[in-house]
Amino acid sequence: xxxxxxxxxxxxxxxxxxxxxxxxxxxxxxxxxxxxxxxxxxxxxxxxxxxxxxxxxxxxxxxxxxxxxxxxxxxxxxxxxxxxxxxxxxxxxxxxxxxxxxxxxxxxxxxxxxxxxxxxxxxxxxxxxxxxxxxxxxxxxxxxxxxxxxxxxxxxxxxxxxxxxxxxxxxxxxxxxxxxxxxxxxxxxxxxxxxxxxxxxxxxxxxxxxxxxxxxxxxxxxxxxxxxxxxxxxxxxxxxxxxxxxxxxxxxxxxxxxxxxxxxxxxxxxxxxxxxxxxxxxxxxxxxxxxxxxxxxxxxxxxxxxxxxxxxxxxxxxxxxxxxxxxxx
Amino acid sequence: xxxxxxxxxxxxxxxxxxxxxxxxxxxxxxxxxxxxxxxxxxxxxxxxxxxxxxxxxxxxxxxxxxxxxxxxxxxxxxxxxxxxxxxxxxxxxxxxxxxxxxxxxxxxxxxxxxxxxxxxxxxxxxxxxxxxxxxxxxxxxxxxxxxxxxxxxxxxxxxxxxxxxxxxxxxxxxxxxxxxxxxxxxxxxxxxxxxxxxxxxxxxxxxxxxxxxxxxxxxxxxxxxxxxxxxxxxxxxxxxxxxxxxxxxxxxxxxxxxxxxxxxxxxxxxxxxxxxxxxxxxxxxxxxxxxxxxxxxxxxxxxxxxxxxxxxxxxxxxxxxxxxxxxxxxxxxxxxxxxxxxxxxxxxxxxxxxxxxxxxxxxxxxxxxxxxxxxxxxxxxxxxxxxxxxxxxx
Numbered sequence: 173x174x175x176x177x178x179x180x181x182x183x184x185x186x187x188x189x190x191x192x193x194x195x196x197x198x199x200x201x202x203x204x205x206x207x208x209x210x211x212x213x214x215x216x217x218x219x220x221x222x223x224x225x226x227x228x229x230x231x232x233x234x235x236x237x238x239x240x241x242x243x244x245x246x247x248x249x250x251x252x253x254x255x256x257x258x259x260x261x262x263x264x265x266x267x268x269x270x271x272x273x274x275x276x277x278x279x280x281x282x283x284x285x286x287x288x289x290x291x292x293x294x295x296x297x298x299x300x301x302x303x304x305x306x307x308x309x310x311x312x313x314x315x316x317x318x319x320x321x322x323x324x325x326x327x328x329x330x331x332x333x334x335x336x337x338x339x340x341x342x343x344x345x346x347x348x349x350x351x352x353x354x355x356x357x358x359x360x361x362x363x364x365x366x367x368x369x370x371x372x373x374x375x376x377x378x379x380x381x382x383x384x385x386x387x388x389x390x391x392x393x394x395x396x397x398x399x400x401x402x403x404x405x406x407x408x409x410x411x412x413x414x415x416x417x418x419x420x421x422x423x424x425x426x427x428x429x430x431x432x433x434x435x436x437x438x439x440x441x442x443x444x445x446x447x448x449x450x451x452x453x454x455x456x457x458x459x460x461x462x463x464x465x466x467x468x469x470x471x472x473x474x475x476x477x478x479x480x481x482x483x484x485x486x487x488x489x490x491x492x493x494x495x496x497x498x499x500x501x
Numbered sequence: 502x503x504x505x506x507x508x509x510x511x512x513x514x515x516x517x518x519x520x521x522x523x524x525x526x527x528x529x530x531x532x533x534x535x536x537x538x539x540x541x542x543x544x545x546x547x548x549x550x551x552x553x554x555x556x557x558x559x560x561x562x563x564x565x566x567x568x569x570x571x572x573x574x575x576x577x578x579x580x581x582x583x584x585x586x587x588x589x590x591x592x593x594x595x596x597x598x599x600x601x602x603x604x605x606x607x608x609x610x611x612x613x614x615x616x617x618x619x620x621x622x623x624x625x626x627x628x629x630x631x632x633x634x635x636x637x638x639x640x641x642x643x644x645x646x647x648x649x650x651x652x653x654x655x656x657x658x659x660x661x662x663x664x665x666x667x668x669x670x671x672x673x674x675x676x677x678x679x680x681x682x683x684x685x686x687x688x689x690x691x692x693x694x695x696x697x698x699x700x701x702x703x704x705x706x707x708x709x710x711x712x713x714x715x716x717x718x719x720x721x722x723x724x725x726x727x728x729x730x731x732x733x734x735x736x737x738x739x740x741x742x743x744x745x746x747x748x749x750x751x752x753x754x755x756x757x758x759x760x761x762x763x764x765x766x767x768x769x770x771x772x773x774x775x776x777x778x779x780x781x782x783x784x785x786x787x788x789x790x791x792x793x794x795x796x797x798x799x800x801x802x803x804x805x806x807x808x809x810x811x812x813x814x815x816x817x818x819x820x821x822x823x824x825x826x827x828x829x830x831x832x833x834x835x836x837x838x839x840x841x842x843x844x845x846x847x848x849x850x851x852x853x854x855x856x857x858x859x860x861x862x863x864x865x866x867x868x869x870x871x872x873x874x875x876x877x878x879x880x881x882x883x884x885x886x887x888x889x890x891x892x893x894x895x
Contacts (some may be wrong), residue, residue, distance in 0.1 A: 215704035217573065232712035240701040243711035244568045244595050251562035255527060255569025255577075256701055258553040262524040262575060263702060266551050273704055293565065296558030 180382045183208050184238075186216070191236040192228040196415025198405035198422065199225050199309045201367045203280065205382050206307055206401070207239075209389025215239065215275040217260075219253035221285030222246035224316045224407075225309065247289040250297035250306055253279040257302045276393050277304035282405075283324035284314040287350050298357045298398040305392040308350060309405035319410040323348040326430075327481070328474045329462045331410070336465040341474065346481060354400040355436050361395045363388040363435035366404035366422045384433055384444065391435075404431045412461020424456040429486040434493070441493040450486070453479045503748065504682040510641040510673040513680050514580070514606050514666070515540035517648035519549055520688035523604075524575030524695075527555035527566035529585060532618045533670035534608035537580035560585035564592035564603075571601035572710045574700030576652070579603065582670055583610035586624045590631070596663045597632025598726060599710060602655030602695075603663040605633075606648065609771065609822075610670040611859045619860020620670040622770065623823040626832050632726055634664040634733055635800040637770045639756075641678040644668040646750060647797075649683070652692045653740045659732045667799075669772040671860070683748065691747055730801045737798055754803035755796040757810055759785065763792025765875035766811060768837050769820040770796055773856075773863050780868040791872050802836050808844035811837070816850040816878040818871045820891070822857045830888045831855055850878050856891035867892050 186207035193200045203225065210216055216239035220226040226243045229236040244252045257277040263269050279297075281290050286308040294306055313331050314320040321334040327346050330336040334343035351364045365384045385403060392399035406413065406421045413421055425431040428451045433444040454475050457463040466474045508516065515537050518526065526545075528538035538556070545554040555570075557563045563579050571577040581589065586607060596603055607625045611617040625635060636651060638644045644666065651664040668674065683691065699708050714722060734754065741752040758778050760766065767777050774795035784791045794810055796803070811817050819838070821831025829835075830853030838851050854871060857863045871891065878884055 215702075215707070217701045219569070227713045230709050230712045232714045232718050235709035235712070237709055238707065240703075240707040241709040242569060242572050242701060244565060244599070245591055248562060248565035248592070251527075251557060251565035252569040254555065254557075254562075255525065255566030255571075256573035257569075258525045258527070258555045258566065259570040259573035259575035259577075260702055262551060262553040263573075265553075266524075269702065275702060275704070292558060293562050296562050299558070300555065 175383050175387045177382070180208050180386055183212060186210065186238045187229065188236045188238060192231070193224065194408060196408035196413070196418045197224070198311065198367060198407065198418055201418070202307070202309045202385065202403045202405050205367060205385035206278065206389040206403070208382055208386045209393050210276060215273065217242065217253065217256045217275055217277050219243065219249045219256070219279040221249040221281035221290055222316070223282040223285050225280055225282065227316065246285050248293045249279040249281045249285060249290060250294040253277050253304050254297040254300065254302040257304050277302070278393065279304060279306045281306070281308055282315065283308060283310040283312055284322045287324045287348050288322050295357065298354065298359055298400060301397050303396055303398070305389070305399045305401060307401045307403060309403055311405045311407040311410060313407070313410050315407045315410045324350065327478060328466055330465060331462070341465055341471065349485070351402045354402070358439060359399055360397045360438055361392050361399040361435070363392065364402045364431070365433055366426055366431055367419065368422050368426050388435060410462065412464070413459050417459060421456070421459060424451065424459070427451045428453045428456045428482065430456055430482050432486060432489055434489060439496060441489070441496045443489060443493050453482050504684060506680050506682050507677050508641060508680050509536070509675050509677050510644045510668055511536035511608065511675065512540055513641045513645040513682070514648050515544070516682060517645050517688070518578055519544045520683070520685050521576070521578065521649070521652055521692050522550045522689070523552050523578045525553050525555060525567070525570035525577045526579060527557050527563045527570065527577070528579045528581070529557050529560045529563045531560065531582050531585035533610055533674045534580040534582040534585070534606060536674070537606055537608070560588040561592060564589040564596060567603045568592060568596050568599065568601060571596070571603050572599065572701050574697045574702045576656070576695040577603045578605065580606035580608065582608045583612050583624045586628055587612055590628070593628055593631040593633060595711070598722070600661040600726070600729070601663055602661055604648070604651045604655055605663065605665050607665045607667045608670045608674045609667055617859040618670070620672055621822045621858050621860065625665060625667045626823045628665070629800060629832055632662065632730070633800060634662055634730070635798070636664060636666050637797055637799055638666070638668045638673070639772055639774045639795060641673060641676070642680050642750070644673060645680060645682065646744065646748070646752065649688060649692060650740050650744055650752070654733065654737055656695055657736045657740070660729050660736050662729050662733060667771070672772040681748070687747065691744070734798070734801050734803065752797060754798045754806050755794055755810070758793035758795065760792040760794065760810060762790055764790040764815045765872055765879060766792040766794060766814045766817045767820060767868065767871055768794045768796065768811070768817060768833060770799070770822065770833065773820065773822065776863055776865055777868050780865045780872065783865070784869070784872055789872065789876070796833070802840070804840040805844055807837060808840045808846055811841065811849055812846045814849050816852070816875040818852050818854055818875055820854045820856055820871070824855045824858065850884050852878060852884050852887050852889060854889050854891040861892050863892060
């Protein structure tokens with residue numbers, strides 16, 4: 173299904189406005205872009221892990237979710253949505269639902285609820301092959317509890333549990349690569365994406381916001397089986413950027429290859445965007461207060477180390493693309 | 502005609518589940534409950550049920566999947582024991598607060614640590630305030646019957662709470678006994694079909710489940726939950742009465758054994774009640790007016806009814822197969838003595854025994870010792886040490 177900008181933007185937001193997410197937060201943009209991947213006529217059961225998204229969109233007695241929604245706890249969005257999907261299968265088998273009515277299952281979790289505490293539940297749900305999509309909106313720390321480090325936090329980032337101190341300069345460990353962890357589950361569809369391009373579909377260049385997320389969401393939602401999307405979702409409070417810079421932060425994450433846009437279709441890697449000129453990671457880091465200490469004299473080595481990490485991961489990704497496409501030939 | 506069979510407790514419960522034909526069963530193996538999902542998955546793979554079986558990667562996910570499935574509109578069942586129940590802890594409270602009629606077999610086993618796979622009641626007793634209705638059963642027959650009745654109780658519109666069907670690990674779960682099963686059509690007729698009022702899969706009425714519920718609302722929601730638990734008592738009696746008419750097997754909030762003229766009585770849960778009945782029969786031959794109260798319903802706790810049953814006794818021993826480690830005595834003791842005091846009964850002497858921890862065998866001679874102690878209490882009019890241990894090696 174070719175992406176059509178006009179069609180996509182005419183679809184109503186399935187997450188209604190009026191929720192309490194911060195201005196400049198990447199998560200609601202991600203959610204609405206993902207939900208645009210749903211066919212308008214299809215019903216959806218959407219789950220969320222405890223986190224900013226959940227506590228800001230469903231405060232009793234109000235909900236922003238136009239579809240059926242369930243939240244139960246922090247570490248179990250995978251299992252909770254898997255349970256609902258299992259019930260759907262049983263209902264369908266018994267003819268309890270009209271044959272021409274379709275329900276799709278989508279779980280959202282932040283990086284804390286996905287990379288860390290929810291990893292087991294996610295892994296189980298994906299391995300069992302429930303017909304669902306798990307979407308991680310990755311803001312690289314426990315933002316809802318006040319910016320604590322997670323395994324998704326980049327090295328050297330200043331968080332409230334990895335503060336940039338006089339002796340220890342921020343987080344000391346490298347970021348876990350969850351997209352690759354999910355690739356190891358041999359799922360029919362895994363993708364990494366971000367909201368880039370601000371609605372414009374730049375032909376031959378970087379895909380537009382809804383073009384990349386929505387196209388991948390649509391593939392994930394309508395590919396039978398368990399699919400996974402890892403989506404960058406910057407956090408103005410945790411990262412320390414101006415709210416109006418959200419799209420710029422996303423764009424630079426992609427242009428620096430810190431957050432490559434790619435998909436793994438039945439094991440075959442496709443890198444969706446390869447910048448003609450890879451920008452230095454410092455361009456992305458310098459807009460964020462969490463990396464401010466990296467720019468102090470004498471700390472150049474930290475930026476160099478991060479650059480090396482980004483380069484290595486990018487080269488590895490390109491090599492995987494080449495390798496897996498050769499295997500498929 | 503009912504079907505006479507010889508089955509283990511777990512197999513009997515798995516057969517009840519086959520007859521119930523739930524939409525979803527999500528479970529994880531843990532001794533001694535493992536056989537329940539094991540038997541059940543053979544029913545699934547042999548096409549005996551319409552159930553979607555979800556072999557999850559942990560008990561936390563088992564209860565989470567049950568919550569998702571039940572919210573979606575399904576009739577949902579599971580089984581666990583001990584540490585499995587511990588891992589579900591967080592989700593037990595959430596299942597109850599979301600008013601989901603999930604039915605779980607809790608095959609009682611000691612909670613670690615140290616590790617022990619044998620029977621005591623530390624698992625379900627630890628979860629006594631999680632908002633689940635708790636039924637306890639002495640025999641395979643009771644475990645089977647309670648499984649069927651639990652569905653009706655949980656799904657009753659005045660209740661809508663999850664139910665835990667507790668029976669003793671190994672002693673009940675693995676021992677083979679004679680049992681009467683209902684014919685499939687009768688069992689199916691009794692449990693009926695589940696028609697959820699609001700459910701995730703209803704496209705015509707999308708709903709949102711599990712909000713952030715802040716200061717202006719949570720208290721009232723918890724009160725509604727507590728009210729449902731209070732109403733459950735009458736519903737349990739109604740359902741039990743209907744079951745009696747169908748099967749001739751009578752169930753109440755608790756079972757009384759030779760309580761009409763009992764001067765001394767034991768209160769004990771589950772399989773130990775069988776040993777107590779045997780002991781009572783021997784004592785009665787010697788003219789000892791001994792009796793037994795075996796609670797079936799621990800949540801909601803039948804405060805006035807149990808006090809009424811015990812009020813004419815001179816002394817009562819309450820036996821807990823778990824230690825509250827509160828420096829005093831176990832939960833059954835606390836509940837029963839509180840019930841007596843609350844109803845103004847202060848002239849019945851009470852004594853607590855912690856027993857059978859980690860599967861320590863309980864012999865009829867142990868129970869006889871309790872009745873002898875009660876006779877001494879009656880004779881002296883004093884309870885020297887109210888918090889005792891039974892079967893503990895000196």
